[in-house]
Amino acid sequence: MQHPDYQDEVQRLERTKAYMHDILFASERDLQAAQENIRSAMANLEYIDSSDSFLNILTNARFFEMARTQKEGLEAVMQKPYFARIHFQRTGEQEEFLYIGKTSLFDKETNEPIIVDWRSPVANVYYDGRLGDMIYQVREEEHAGHLFAKRQYKIEQGELLDFRDVDLTTNDELLQEALAGKADVRLTEIVSTIQKEQNEIIRAHLRQPILVQGAAGSGKTTIVLHRISYFLYTMGEYFKPEQLMILAPSQLFIEYIGDVLPELGVDKICQTTYADYVQNAIGIKLKLQNPNEQLEYIIENSSAVLPAFSIPQVKGSLIYRDMMERYVKRHEEQLASLFEDVFIEKYRIIRGAHLQKLFLQEFAYMPVEKRLERIKLVIQTEVKRKTTAVLNSLNVRYEEAIGRALNGIRNAENRRRIVTKYIDERDARIPKIKLQAKTITSAYMKRFSKLKIKAAYRDIVTNRLLLQELALEWTLQEQELFLEVHKKERWAFEDLAALYYLHARIKGIEDKWKMRVVFIDEVQDYSIFQLAALKLGLETDMFTMVGDLAQGIHSYRSVTEWTPVLELFPRATYATLQKSYRTTIEIMEVANKVLAKMDEDLPLVEPVVRHGKEPTFIESKNFDAATIAKLYETIQTAGHRSIALIYKTAKEAKEFVALLQAHAINAAELNENSSIDQTTLLVIPCHLAKGLEFDAVIIAAFDIAFYDHAIDRKLLYVALTRAMHELYLVGPAKETFLL
Numbered sequence: 110m111q112h113p114d115y116q117d118e119v120q121r122l123e124r125t126k127a128y129m130h131d132i133l134f135a136s137e138r139d140l141q142a143a144q145e146n147i148r149s150a151m152a153n154l155e156y157i158d159s160s161d162s163f164l165n166i167l168t169n170a171r172f173f174e175m176a177r178t179q180k181e182g183l184e185a186v187m188q189k190p191y192f193a194r195i196h197f198q199r200t201g202e203q204e205e206f207l208y209i210g211k212t213s214l215f216d217k218e219t220n221e222p223i224i225v226d227w228r229s230p231v232a233n234v235y236y237d238g239r240l241g242d243m244i245y246q247v248r249e250e251e252h253a254g255h256l257f258a259k260r261q262y263k264i265e266q267g268e269l270l271d272f273r274d275v276d277l278t279t280n281d282e283l284l285q286e287a288l289a290g291k292a293d294v295r296l297t298e299i300v301s302t303i304q305k306e307q308n309e310i311i312r313a314h315l316r317q318p319i320l321v322q323g324a325a326g327s328g329k330t331t332i333v334l335h336r337i338s339y340f341l342y343t344m345g346e347y348f349k350p351e352q353l354m355i356l357a358p359s360q361l362f363i364e365y366i367g368d369v370l371p372e373l374g375v376d377k378i379c380q381t382t383y384a385d386y387v388q389n390a391i392g393i394k395l396k397l398q399n400p401n402e403q404l405e406y407i408i409e410n411s412s413a414v415l416p417a418f419s420i421p422q423v424k425g426s427l428i429y430r431d432m433m434e435r436y437v438k439r440h441e442e443q444l445a446s447l448f449e450d451v452f453i454e455k456y457r458i459i460r461g462a463h464l465q466k467l468f469l470q471e472f473a474y475m476p477v478e479k480r481l482e483r484i485k486l487v488i489q490t491e492v493k494r495k496t497t498a499v500l501n502s503l504n505v506r507y508e509e510a511i512g513r514a515l516n517g518i519r520n521a522e523n524r525r526r527i528v529t530k531y532i533d534e535r536d537a538r539i540p541k542i543k544l545q546a547k548t549i550t551s552a553y554m555k556r557f558s559k560l561k562i563k564a565a566y567r568d569i570v571t572n573r574l575l576l577q578e579l580a581l582e583w584t585l586q587e588q589e590l591f592l593e594v595h596k597k598e599r600w601a602f603e604d605l606a607a608l609y610y611l612h613a614r615i616k617g618i619e620d621k622w623k624m625r626v627v628f629i630d631e632v633q634d635y636s637i638f639q640l641a642a643l644k645l646g647l648e649t650d651m652f653t654m655v656g657d658l659a660q661g662i663h664s665y666r667s668v669t670e671w672t673p674v675l676e677l678f679p680r681a682t683y684a685t686l687q688k689s690y691r692t693t694i695e696i697m698e699v700a701n702k703v704l705a706k707m708d709e710d711l712p713l714v715e716p717v718v719r720h721g722k723e724p725t726f727i728e729s730k731n732f733d734a735a736t737i738a739k740l741y742e743t744i745q746t747a748g749h750r751s752i753a754l755i756y757k758t759a760k761e762a763k764e765f766v767a768l769l770q771a772h773a774i775n776a777a778e779l780n781e782n783s784s785i786d787q788t789t790l791l792v793i794p795c796h797l798a799k800g801l802e803f804d805a806v807i808i809a810a811f812d813i814a815f816y817d818h819a820i821d822r823k824l825l826y827v828a829l830t831r832a833m834h835e836l837y838l839v840g841p842a843k844e845t846f847l848l
């Protein structure tokens with residue numbers, strides 16, 4: 110039976126589309142007009158020397174940009190103008206039906222909203238609200254209202270396919286469909302199905318830091334991207350997109366998320382990795398050791414227990430930060446000892462003690478070399494002021510002396526001689542003073558040579574005496590070990606935090622790289638020093654950080670608990686996400702068994718109710734290309750598109766790709782620099798699969814099993830939780846997979 114509102118809804122959609130067409134038509138006309146205007150103004154430029162034409166071009170170019178943005182925005186949502194409707198009444202106002210979509214649209218005549226943007230304050234009611242009385246926020250002010258009903262629409266290619274009313278008791282069918290039908294090799298936007306607990310994180314206080322511990326597949330990455338979109342929508346007046354930065358684990362990952370931001374109307378934000386960002390910001394290109402080398406070594410030697418004094422760990426600690434700070438203080442003291450009084454001729458222009466006080470106290474809030482720049486200005490100003498005074502008084506004194514000689518000396522010969530002496534003396538002295546005034550500041554500042562950060566850091570890690578002075582917390586033995594490791598000049602990922610810290614404290618971060626808002630995915634892979642250095646260099650704590658300790662496979666160099674992060678960001682809100690939207694109940698049951706073995710004591714993950722195929726174990730003693738080929742074909746026949754074959758180590762992944770290709774299987778190794786291609790069987794080591802997801806996953810382990818060790822449990826857990834619909838384990842025994 111047809112829903113009683115069916116006809117109304119169809120008409121409403123038609124009206125919306127018709128209105129959008131009109132606007133689109135108008136914006137196309139605007140676009141053309143602007144283009145035409147630019148063209149004729151350009152033509153005029155050639156023979157009329159008129160700044161009017163130039164101005165005309167500028168105005169029209171801006172207008173052109175506006176019309177184009179509007180046109181593109183409209184075209185993008187034309188196929189699906191809205192996805193939900195709320196029947197809502199703000200207290201004291203009329204009831205209204207608000208249609209929620211990806212952008213807003215207003216009726217130009219009545220000013221009534223035709224579509225409300227999902228990021229607008231009132232749309233929060235849809236995500237947050239259960240039916241009934243409720244409170245929502247507009248610019249930190251609370252407003253009350255009553256929510257009568259929520260309705261979801263299924264619109265495709267501009268046609269209304271279905272709609273239904275939702276409340277707490279009905280299952281969120283839209284979500285179920287979105288999860289079951291998802292078959293994209295890349296991440297997508299989820300505006301129509303954002304869940305309440307996710308919405309709370311997306312909209313959490315924007316000027317405050319937030320740290321989220323979220324289960325695998327709970328939507329952390331997705332939420333970060335939606336929060337960026339929400340941030341720019343809400344705070345666009347105060348922040349430019351270029352001032353926002355998202356730090357992702359690898360280039361591969363940046364490609365994986367690449368489609369979402371444009372879909373959410375965001376462009377121009379800085380998307381990078383920690384290593385790239387740091388090297389850009391400090392203007393030093395380093396030949397870094399492969400950041401995964403250490404990890405791969407640990408994985409391949411599963412039994413290897415980390416030594417008590419492990420260099421990567423040490424370099425990520427706050428003790429290492431303190432050592433760098435001691436170095437900065439030491440450098441500061443050396444510079445401070447160089448301040449002397451500034452003289453021009455015999456006149457003291459400024460006292461050294463005063464300059465030193467400026468350097469050590471008044472300007473202490475600035476990076477060291479920035480302070481010197483300020484001091485240079487202070488000296489320059491003082492030189493200018495004092496020289497003028499000195500010159501004036503000298504001129505007066507010479508005038509007076511000459512006057513006295515002219516009037517007082519009777520003997521003409523003597524008089525001439527004395528007057529000439531004064532005049533000569535004056536004429537020699539004054540230009541000299543003027544010249545000195547011009548050059549004194551630069552000459553004085555020469556004593557403060559600029560520090561070369563890379564060389565300074567090399568000195569710290571190789572100079573025994575210096576290290577003794579800085580590494581107060583280390584034993585002599587530890588210091589020796591440290592020096593030994595650094596004999597050869599090799600740059601590791603772990604050195605970046607220290608270099609960035611030194612650069613920030615001594616030179617300061619250039620505006621271009623001084624991001625004001627930071628979003629970090631996979632934050633469990635960061636060391637506390639990495640975070641501390643960033644926070645210091647950027648002079649902001651507006652960080653959104655999401656991660657999962659259960660996936661902390663880099664724990665040999667990263668944080669292993671959240672307490673230090675929360676101590677570093679005392680204003681941060683802490684939130685957790687326990688539901689997984691990615692995996693089926695059957696797959697999550699297997700992953701939870703591995704999670705339960707971990708030392709972290711993390712709660713089990715709750716899958717969103719979605720059943721699928723039971724994970725399958727296939728016994729196979731050795732690598733057998735035929736088995737994999739058959740499996741790959743079966744999975745493809747079931748209609749799955751993105752399929753990954755995951756191995757524990759990168760070495761295995763490489764080997765097996767070659768073997769598979771030799772058997773004419775379309776397989777490709779996925780590494781940091783490759784791009785995700787869904788027409789091939791993607792072969793990938795666990796640590797690189799982190800953050801990604803696939804329709805179906807085959808985990809294979811033959812010679813190198815997963816052992817019941819901290820790191821292996823995490824690797825296996827990461828691999829298991831990559832699968833959306835199907836999971837296969839291929840190996841000699843179930844125990845190989847800790848089952």
Ligand SMILES: Nc1ncnc2c1ncn2[C@@H]1O[C@H](COP(=O)(O)OP(=O)(O)OP(=O)(O)O)[C@@H](O)[C@H]1O
Nearest residue numbers: 299302303304325326327328329330331690691800
């Ligand atoms: N509310 C939602 N509606 C629809 N799909 C969702 C929702 N939340 C998450 N998903 C989907 O669940 C999957 C997992 O999301 P995402 O990759 O953001 O999770 P994650 O927490 O970052 O995972 P991991 O820690 O494993 O990297 C994605 O396919 C995402 O589109």
